[in-house]
Amino acid sequence: MNRSKLHQLLKTARSEPAPAPSTSLESRIMRAIRLAPTTPTEPTISETLNVWFPRIALTAATMIALCIAGDHLLSAFHWPDLEPGVVHLSSQWLFTEGTL
């Protein structure tokens, strides 16, 4: 579609008048307002959990994926990891001779 045709289309669509409000619209709105609570009700615990659960689950899944990817990377490049240090500390502090 060329530019002038698009221009004509938009210009003509712009000129379409909006409908006048029906005579019942105002009373209908006021009825809805009277029936509606003034302020939104406090969310229940289950509603709050419903809101938060997907976010928490997504964050946890991302963290797990990052840890797994990091572990694979460390193993692949033979970078020193924490394992020897942890074993060393365990043997020194947790399971020293005579403690068990």
Add this chain to the structure above:
Amino acid sequence: MEDSDEEVLKRIRDGATDGFAEIVRRHQSQVLAILHRYERDPHLLEDLAQDTFLKAWRALDQFDGRAPFQQWLSRIAVNVARDHLSRQKRYRHEIGFQQLGDDALDWLSSDDHQLELQASTARELLDAAMRALSPAEQVVITLQELEGRSVREISHLTGSSGVAVRVRALRARAKLRKALKRLEDQCHEPIQAPPIAEDRPE
């Protein structure tokens, strides 16, 4: 002399809740004019108007009077329209030229730029093409092209930055043109003749 919106709102805050009817009376035409750009069905349009005023009523405490009430209400109406488009997007798919009326098809297939186009036909065509756009793009292009609002106004109404509005408007216009071109091409495609049954020997 008629009280200003701010005076009526003050009375409402002081407990005269029926004063909101005055607010509805004053602004219902403006709200309908905004919403009508996104929904043409009169029943749905009034539902959206009701939703807009109900949201305004519930958020009345948040209106701080820094901007005119009309502007604040317009922002709510635009949000209601965008939510409505998002809900509809789930089951409204792009439509083909077969679903368009004769006047729309005549105009699309014609190369005569002087061919008269009725406003309702233009809206029909535009609505069909708009289905290719996301709700946010539809809102931006509608505010810019149909309501003639500036980037700054759109930015205020949608809560997006000026740059985001510009980018979205560019993308929306390109998509709109593409969708209209697709409809136009469909109109120009030669009609396939139905297959002729071969004479079978008896």
